Amino acid sequence: MTALTSDRVRAVRGSAIRDLLTLTARPDVISLAGGLPAADLLPRERIARATADALTDPAAIQYGETAGLARLRAVIAAHETDRGGRAGRPVRAADVVVTSGSQQALDLVARAVVDPGDAVVIEDPGYVGALQVFQSAGARLVPVGLDEGGMRVDQLADALAGGLRPRLVHTVSSFHNPRGVTLADERRRELAGLADRYGFLVVEDDPYGLLAFDGAVPRPVAAHGERVVRLGSASKVLAPALRVGWLTGPPEVTAAVELLRQGADLCGSTLTQSVAAELLADGPWFAAHLATLRRAGAARAAAFTAAVAELLPAATCSVPTGGMFCWLEFPAGTDTAAALPRALDAGVGFVPGAAFAVAEPLPAAARCCFASNPEGELREAVRRLATVLGPPSPFAP
Amino acid sequence: MTALTSDRVRAVRGSAIRDLLTLTARPDVISLAGGLPAADLLPRERIARATADALTDPAAIQYGETAGLARLRAVIAAHETDRGGRAGRPVRAADVVVTSGSQQALDLVARAVVDPGDAVVIEDPGYVGALQVFQSAGARLVPVGLDEGGMRVDQLADALAGGLRPRLVHTVSSFHNPRGVTLADERRRELAGLADRYGFLVVEDDPYGLLAFDGAVPRPVAAHGERVVRLGSASKVLAPALRVGWLTGPPEVTAAVELLRQGADLCGSTLTQSVAAELLADGPWFAAHLATLRRAGAARAAAFTAAVAELLPAATCSVPTGGMFCWLEFPAGTDTAAALPRALDAGVGFVPGAAFAVAEPLPAAARCCFASNPEGELREAVRRLATVLGPPSPFAP
Numbered sequence: 001m002t003a004l005t006s007d008r009v010r011a012v013r014g015s016a017i018r019d020l021l022t023l024t025a026r027p028d029v030i031s032l033a034g035g036l037p038a039a040d041l042l043p044r045e046r047i048a049r050a051t052a053d054a055l056t057d058p059a060a061i062q063y064g065e066t067a068g069l070a071r072l073r074a075v076i077a078a079h080e081t082d083r084g085g086r087a088g089r090p091v092r093a094a095d096v097v098v099t100s101g102s103q104q105a106l107d108l109v110a111r112a113v114v115d116p117g118d119a120v121v122i123e124d125p126g127y128v129g130a131l132q133v134f135q136s137a138g139a140r141l142v143p144v145g146l147d148e149g150g151m152r153v154d155q156l157a158d159a160l161a162g163g164l165r166p167r168l169v170h171t172v173s174s175f176h177n178p179r180g181v182t183l184a185d186e187r188r189r190e191l192a193g194l195a196d197r198y199g200f201l202v203v204e205d206d207p208y209g210l211l212a213f214d215g216a217v218p219r220p221v222a223a224h225g226e227r228v229v230r231l232g233s234a235s236k237v238l239a240p241a242l243r244v245g246w247l248t249g250p251p252e253v254t255a256a257v258e259l260l261r262q263g264a265d266l267c268g269s270t271l272t273q274s275v276a277a278e279l280l281a282d283g284p285w286f287a288a289h290l291a292t293l294r295r296a297g298a299a300r301a302a303a304f305t306a307a308v309a310e311l312l313p314a315a316t317c318s319v320p321t322g323g324m325f326c327w328l329e330f331p332a333g334t335d336t337a338a339a340l341p342r343a344l345d346a347g348v349g350f351v352p353g354a355a356f357a358v359a360e361p362l363p364a365a366a367r368c369c370f371a372s373n374p375e376g377e378l379r380e381a382v383r384r385l386a387t388v389l390g391p392p393s394p395f396a397p
Numbered sequence: 398m399t400a401l402t403s404d405r406v407r408a409v410r411g412s413a414i415r416d417l418l419t420l421t422a423r424p425d426v427i428s429l430a431g432g433l434p435a436a437d438l439l440p441r442e443r444i445a446r447a448t449a450d451a452l453t454d455p456a457a458i459q460y461g462e463t464a465g466l467a468r469l470r471a472v473i474a475a476h477e478t479d480r481g482g483r484a485g486r487p488v489r490a491a492d493v494v495v496t497s498g499s500q501q502a503l504d505l506v507a508r509a510v511v512d513p514g515d516a517v518v519i520e521d522p523g524y525v526g527a528l529q530v531f532q533s534a535g536a537r538l539v540p541v542g543l544d545e546g547g548m549r550v551d552q553l554a555d556a557l558a559g560g561l562r563p564r565l566v567h568t569v570s571s572f573h574n575p576r577g578v579t580l581a582d583e584r585r586r587e588l589a590g591l592a593d594r595y596g597f598l599v600v601e602d603d604p605y606g607l608l609a610f611d612g613a614v615p616r617p618v619a620a621h622g623e624r625v626v627r628l629g630s631a632s633k634v635l636a637p638a639l640r641v642g643w644l645t646g647p648p649e650v651t652a653a654v655e656l657l658r659q660g661a662d663l664c665g666s667t668l669t670q671s672v673a674a675e676l677l678a679d680g681p682w683f684a685a686h687l688a689t690l691r692r693a694g695a696a697r698a699a700a701f702t703a704a705v706a707e708l709l710p711a712a713t714c715s716v717p718t719g720g721m722f723c724w725l726e727f728p729a730g731t732d733t734a735a736a737l738p739r740a741l742d743a744g745v746g747f748v749p750g751a752a753f754a755v756a757e758p759l760p761a762a763a764r765c766c767f768a769s770n771p772e773g774e775l776r777e778a779v780r781r782l783a784t785v786l787g788p789p790s791p792f793a794p
Contacts, residue, residue: 004598004624005653006512012656039455048452055445058436061636100497100640104662111533115403116513132660136508201401227401239458241667243497243640256402259409263529264661265501270638272666 012135026344030381032368033349035177035324040374041296042239043289047275054274064270067258068098068246072277076246079280080230083209084223086248095248097257100268102207102233102245103129105257108264109203109229109247110137110168112256118167121159123151125327125356125365127177127205130170142166143358150176150183153190166200174218175208175323178356178367182218182321192225200227201253207233207245208323210290213298222248229253234276236324237290243268244276296371297322303375304368307382312390324371329353330389334364339388348384409532423741427778429765430746432574432721437771438693439636440686444672451671461667464655465495465643469674473643476677477627480606481620483645492645494654497665499604499630499642500526502654505661506600506626506644507534507565509653515564518556520548522724522753522762524574524602527567539563540755547573547580550587557595565598571606571615572720575753575764579615579718589622597624598650604630604642605720607687610695619645626650631673633721634687640665641673693768694719700772701765704779709787721768726750727786731761736785745781 054060067073073093080091099105106129114120116138122130124143134141142164145152151171169191173183183191195202204221209232212218222228229249234242247257261267280286301320308317308328318327328350330336337352353365370378451457464470470490477488496502503526511517513535519527521540531538539561542549548568566588570580580588592599601618609615619625626646631639644654658664677683698717705714705725715724725747727733734749750762763786767775 004647004649005509006515008512009509009653009657012660034460036460039459042455042458044452044455044458047458048449051448051452052445055441055448058439058441061439061441061444061638062436063431063433063632063637100662100665103660107661112402112406115405118403129660129663136657136660235460240460240664241458241669243662243664243666250401252401256406260406260533263409263500263526263533264504265497265640266526267640268497269640269666269669272638272669 008136008138011138012132028347029344029349030347030373030377030384031349032370032373032381033351034372035369036372037236037240038296038372041293043279046279046285047239050275050278051271053278054271060271060274062270064267064273066261066267068096068268069270069273069277072098072244072273072280075277075281076232080232080248083217084219086222086228087226088223091248095251095254097247097254097261098268098273099245099247099261100243100265101235101240102205102231102247104264105231105245105247106130106203106205107133107136108257108260109231109253110134110139111260112253113201114139114167119164121156121166121169122358123171123176124358124360125178125353125362126358127172128355130205131358134170139167141358146176146179146181148181149187150181151187151191153187153194157190157194160194160198165198168201168203169195170203170205171221172205173209173221174206175211175321175325177208177323178325178351179327180318180320180323180325183221185219188219188221189224192221192228195227196225202228204228204230206231207236210237211293211297211324212322213294213301214321215291215294226250234280237293238276238279242272242276244273294322297324300370300373300375300378301326304370304378304382307379311382311386314391315389320370324369326368326370328366328368330364330366332364334389336364336366336389343385343388346384346387348381350385405533405535408535409529425744426741426746427744427770427774427781428746429767429770429778430748431769432766433769434633434637435693435769438690440676443676443682444636447672447675448668450675451668457668457671459667461664461670463658463664465493465665466667466670466674469495469641469670469677472674472678473629477629477645480614481616483619483625484623485620488645492648492651494644494651494658495665495670496642496644496658497640497662498632498637499602499628499644501661502628502642502644503527503600503602504530505654505657506628506650507531507536508657509650510598511536511564516561518553518563518566519755520568520573521755521757522575522750522759523755524569525752527602528755531567536564538755543573543576543578545578546584547578548584548588550584550591554587554591557591562595563597565600566592567600567602568618569602570618571603572608572718572722574605574720575722575748576724577715577717577720577722580618582616585616585618586621589618589625592624593622599625601625601627603628604633607634608690608694608721609719610691610698611718612688612691623647631677634690635673635676639669639673641670691719694721697767697770697772697775698723701767701775701779704776708779708783711788712786717767721766723765723767725763725765727761727763729761731786733761733763733786740782740785743781743784745778747782
């Protein structure tokens with residue numbers, strides 16, 4: 001049986017991250033590979049209390065509305081309004097569609113907006129889940145670079161001036177996955193302006209924005225213009241197993257996403273949406289929980305970067321100001337993908353830069369997640385990494 | 398902003414069911430419209446206990462594997478093996494992919510198998526969620542009729558002999574939505590044989606099979622051949638808010654579905670999958686729960702059909718032997734879609750046949766769900782329906 005699958009499924013590249021998650025699940029491996037929130041910081045008891053409360057209502061286990069639980073849409077709208085709203089105006093509950101993580105929002109937006117052959121601008125290196133989604137949609141991928149200020153919006157502007165007419169521009173605007181950088185405020189304004197001028201849609205993918213170590217959450221791209229779809233997620237600030245994400249955007253797009261979600265999976269879980277609504281609406285608790293996550297993230301990032309500076313002196317490392325990821329660049333000639341099996345043997349996992357590469361192969365880079373492990377484990381992980389990618393030991397044969 | 402959405406989203410027809418669910422949510426309306434399991438029979442306390450147990454493990458709220466929780470895949474494999482296996486062989490855990498309801502399984506199979514322009518055979522009248530999925534995939538829909546023995550496999554065989562070469566044939570094999578009928582055993586064997594002979598894939602969509610009133614669960618189409626993907630769901634036998642469905646099928650298809658699920662929403666909820674695994678593995682409890690659902694379903698179906706025979710004598714009504722739906726056909730000239738607003742004013746909701754129509758418009762038909770309401774409510778619902786679609790009252794002006 002060789003012809004069962006469609007042409008388009010063969011255009012989708014498998015996720016190196018996922019394959020790696022399998023490998024790094026070995027108990028002897030400290031994993032810097034996944035994008036998992038810290039297990040020790042997940043608010044399990046608060047979730048258990050909210051779940052028990054929700055289950056006193058029979059409606060909590062019945063089908064729910066496709067666009068999401070009304071109570072959850074309202075609290076998300078309030079949060080998004082606090083963040084800066086849509087083009088400076090308040091976000092209404094009717095502007096919110098709840099999805100199964102922000103990954104589903106990304107997939108449904110791609111299906112709602114992109115026709116096969118359309119140009120889609122993505123960041124390079126880029127989020128693997130976005131590459132998959134746009135490949136699956138049959139898009140023609142156009143990479144644009146990143147620097148310390150996030151997406152090179154100047155490169156995008158040049159390409160547009162040169163005739164590029166993308167249907168959609170995707171950006172992980174804050175604490176980029178995998179690069180760790182944040183789109184500078186003036187670039188956010190400029191990007192929203194380019195969307196208006198050239199008629200494309202910006203997809204602002206923002207699962208990490210609330211994890212700013214200093215609590216200064218970046219003002220969204222969506223605050224600067226109408227042609228922006230914003231994606232958010234409870235996975236990194238509450239828990240992944242709620243499978244709660246959302247999008248806000250122009251009514252034409254949210255209506256199309258809602259229609260497509262009927263076919264995609266009918267609706268989300270009323271139960272986990274009730275829990276998310278309860279926790280996001282509990283202002284004092286949520287503020288204290290975010291403060292804990294930020295404090296822990298800052299301490300872990302500091303421990304990780306200090307260990308890299310000490311034990312991997314030849315590597316350059318991005319300076320984390322929030323989120324979950326550091327981007328390491330080793331000297332030219334390094335092949336992190338080739339080194340990975342030896343790193344796993346040494347008891348440490350990471351994701352080679354090649355997994356995120358669009359135009360350039362990035363053989364010397366690696367993405368490391370500093371958020372999932374406490375400081376001591378991170379230092380040990382870097383020590384193990386140095387046995388494979390660090391300076392040769394003076395005692396080596 | 399008029400050009401934000403894709404051409405293909407405009408090919409997808411909105412769900413009349415969904416729009417109706419909104420209308421029938423009015424407290425004064427008895428709804429026969431939805432496909433909702435009976436709220437009074439949902440095992441809420443058992444779910445609450447299993448949820449509290451699951452939440453003692455931190456892993457229950459972390460990300461999980463894309464193909465589903467290992468424990469849940471194993472128990473589903475055991476259930477599917479009991480049902481007849483794949484082509485008579487046992488189903489292994491590795492053959493199972495867990496999805497967000499069987500609707501997501503249907504969507505991902507369509508994306509994994511169907512290229513735009515491919516012929517896809519669907520039943521007429523057909524499941525609205527399937528019509529949406531195949532429209533969204535760009536399929537060319539080829540309807541085939543139904544009779545009391547389910548899909549007219551003889552019609553399909555004729556079309557194949559005449560040159561039709563579909564990529565996929567979709568059937569709701571047991572207690573059909575919306576027609577209520579069940580595919581006869583010899584037709585199951587014949588359909589699996591045609592798939593082998595002509596090289597198409599059968600998608601056997603089976604959310605209702607366990608709800609056979611007499612407990613004689615039909616033997617799956619998948620028991621008769623290799624080229625069958627079977628879709629199952631916990632929504633109708635446990636609770637919709639678990640959002641647990643699954644598929645089993647040829648490895649090429651399950652691998653493609655798993656790959657696409659990474660982009661679609663990464664993974665399901667570890668928490669609700671843990672709960673589903675616990676309940677499906679609790680054999681004595683699950684058997685007793687199914688017996689309760691079957692007994693209640695049989696009593697409700699009997700009450701509904703008796704009321705129809707008495708109060709709507711001109712209508713013909715399918716004879717339910719399981720599942721959730723009756724199919725009513727009123728005398729020629731009746732327009733159920735036009736009558737619906739008056740029915741809602743009279744306090745009863747249903748879905749007009751037109752919502753399920755593929756080739757023929759079916760203006761005189763209606764789908765009624767007998768499972769969601771207790772007997773007294775069902776009789777009252779039919780009484781209200783008769784004021785709109787029944788014989789004229791002798792006291793009418």
